[in-house]
Amino acid sequence: xxxxxxxxxxxxxxxxxxxxxxxxxxxxxxxxxxxxxxxxxxxxxxxxxxxxxxxxxxxxxxxxxxxxxxxxxxxxxxxxxxxxxxxxxxxxxxxxxxxxxxxxxxxxxxxxxxxxxxxxxxxxxxxxxxxxxxxxxxxxxxxxxxxxxxxxxxxxxxxxxxxxxxxxxxxxxxxxxxxxxxxxxxxxxxxxxxxxxxxxxxxxxxxxxxxxxxxxxxxxxxxxxxxxxxxxxxxxxxxxxxxxxxxxxxxxxxxxxxxxxxxxxxxxxxxxxxxxxxxxxxxxxxxxxxxxxxxxxxxxxxxxxxxxxxxxxxxxxxxxxxxxxxxxxxxxxxxxxxxxxxxxxxxxxxxxxxxxxxxxxxxxxxxxxxxxxxxxxxxxxxxxxxxxxxxxxxxxxxxxxxxxxxxxxxxxxxxxxxxxxxxxxxxxxxxxxxxxxxxxxxxxxxxxxxxxxxxxx
Ligand code: ARG
Numbered sequence: 001x002x003x004x005x006x007x008x009x010x011x012x013x014x015x016x017x018x019x020x021x022x023x024x025x026x027x028x029x030x031x032x033x034x035x036x037x038x039x040x041x042x043x044x045x046x047x048x049x050x051x052x053x054x055x056x057x058x059x060x061x062x063x064x065x066x067x068x069x070x071x072x073x074x075x076x077x078x079x080x081x082x083x084x085x086x087x088x089x090x091x092x093x094x095x096x097x098x099x100x101x102x103x104x105x106x107x108x109x110x111x112x113x114x115x116x117x118x119x120x121x122x123x124x125x126x127x128x129x130x131x132x133x134x135x136x137x138x139x140x141x142x143x144x145x146x147x148x149x150x151x152x153x154x155x156x157x158x159x160x161x162x163x164x165x166x167x168x169x170x171x172x173x174x175x176x177x178x179x180x181x182x183x184x185x186x187x188x189x190x191x192x193x194x195x196x197x198x199x200x201x202x203x204x205x206x207x208x209x210x211x212x213x214x215x216x217x218x219x220x221x222x223x224x225x226x227x228x229x230x231x232x233x234x235x236x237x238x239x240x241x242x243x244x245x246x247x248x249x250x251x252x253x254x255x256x257x258x259x260x261x262x263x264x265x266x267x268x269x270x271x272x273x274x275x276x277x278x279x280x281x282x283x284x285x286x287x288x289x290x291x292x293x294x295x296x297x298x299x300x301x302x303x304x305x306x307x308x309x310x311x312x313x314x315x316x317x318x319x320x321x322x323x324x325x326x327x328x329x330x331x332x333x334x335x336x337x338x339x340x341x342x343x344x345x346x347x348x349x350x351x352x353x354x355x356x357x358x359x360x361x362x363x364x365x366x367x368x369x370x371x372x373x374x375x376x377x378x379x380x381x382x383x384x385x386x387x388x389x390x391x392x393x394x395x396x397x398x399x400x401x402x403x404x405x406x407x408x409x410x411x412x413x414x415x416x417x418x419x420x421x422x423x424x425x426x427x428x429x430x431x432x433x434x435x436x437x438x439x440x441x442x443x444x445x446x447x448x449x450x451x452x453x454x455x456x457x
Pocket of ligand 1: 023027083109110113317319321323
C-alpha cells in the first residue's frame with residue numbers, strides 16, 4: 001500500500017522496516033477514540049469555515065459508517081496500514097472520495113495520537129475504578145459478616161495482638177479507596193486536550209481548540225503545543241497508580257495464600273477459584289491469588305519501560321513515543337483481569353472463624369493487655385512491660401498460657417494482680433477495649449464500614 005507521505009520518496013519502505021515501524025496491531029485498540037476525535041475535529045473545521053458544511057457532513061457520515069462497521073465486525077483492520085490514524089483516514093477516503101483528504105487539515109498525527117491515548121485512558125480508568133468498587137463491595141460483605149470474628153493480628157508475621165477479621169479486611173479496603181482517588185487525581189491532570197497542537201508548533205489556521213476540547217469532555221486545552229505533543233506524564237502517573245493497585249492486590253494475595261495453607265487454615269477458597277494438582281490428589285491450590293501476585297511483576301516492569309522510553313527523548317515528538325502504548329495496554333489488561341477474578345474470589349471465600357480463634361488463643365497475644373492492666377492500677381508502663389515479659393517466660397517454661405496461670409503465681413510478680421485480671425485478658429475483652437479511633441473495637445469497625453459503604457455509593 002502506498003504511504004500517505006510517499007510524495008517525498010523514491011523508494012518504498014523495506015518490508016522488514018515497514019513491519020517494524022507499524023503500530024496498527026496494537027493501536028487499533030483506540031479506534032473508537034480516534035474516530036470520535038476526528039468527528040469533533042471536522043465539526044470544528046466546518047464551524048471555523050476551514051472546510052465546508054457539506055464536506056463536514058460527508059466526513060462525519062463516513063466516519064460514523066467506519067465506526068459502525070468496526071463495531072459490528074463488518075470491517076476488519078488492515079494490518080498493512082501504518083497505524084490506526086492512517087487506517088481510518090484511508091478507509092474514509094475509500095468511502096467518500098477526495099473529501100476524506102480534507103480531514104487532516106490543521107492537525108498532525110502527533111496531536112491526534114496524544115488526544116486518542118488520553119481519551120482511551122480516561123475510558124479505561126473509569127472501567128478500572130468500577131472494578132475496584134466491586135472489590136470494595138466484596139470486602140465490605142465479608143467485613144460485615146466478621147465484625148466480631150477474632151483472629152491474631154501479626155507483626156513480623158509473629159502473633160501480636162487480637163483483632164477482628166473485619167478490621168484486618170478493612171485495612172485493604174482503605175488501600176483500595178485511596179487507589180480510586182489516586183486514579184481520579186491522575187485523570188484530572190490528564191484531562192486537557194492536546195488536539196490543535198499539530199506537529200509541534202500550532203497552526204496557521206484559525207482553529208478553535210476550546211470547542212474541540214469541550215466536545216470531547218476535556219476540562220480545557222494544553223497551553224503549550226510542544227508540551228501537548230511530547231507529554232506522557234499522565235501515562236507514568238496512571239501506570240504508577242496501576243502498579244500501586246497491583247502491590248495492594250499482591251499483598252492481599254499473599255495473605256489469602258497463607259490463610260488457605262494447612263498451617264493457618266483461616267479460610268477456604270471456593271472450588272471455583274482454586275485448582276487441583278496433576279499428581280497430588282489432595283491438593284487445592286490458590287492459583288488465582290498466586291497469579292495476581294505474579295502478574296504484579298509485569299505491571300511494575302511496564303511502569304519502568306515507560307519511564308525509560310521517556311528519559312532521553314528531546315522535544316517534541318519522536319517515534320520512541322509509539323512505545324508508550326503496548327506497555328500501558330498490557331498494564332490495563334492485566335489489572336482488569338486480576339480485579340475481575342479477585343473480587344469474586346474474596347466474596348466466595350469461606351472464613352473458618354474457629355481456626356482463627358484458636359490461633360489467637362496461642363502465642364500470648366494478650367500480653368500487652370496484661371501490661372495495660374498493671375499500668376491502669378498504677379504501675380508505670382515500662383515496669384509493667386518488664387513484669388509481664390517475665391511472666392510470659394515463666395508460662396513458656398511451665399507450659400502455661402496467661403489465662404491458665406493461677407492467681408497465686410501472678411501475685412509473686414505483683415501485688416496489683418487480682419481475680420479480675422482473667423476477665424481483662426480474655427480475647428473478647430482485648431478487642432472490645434480497643435476503643436481508640438481507628439482501632440479494632442466494634443465502634444471503629446462500624447465507622448470504617450460506613451465510610452467504605454458511603455465511598456462506593
Ligand atoms: N503511531 C504513532 C504513535 O503511536 C502515531 C504518531 C506518528 N507521528 C509521526 N510523526 N510519525 O506514536
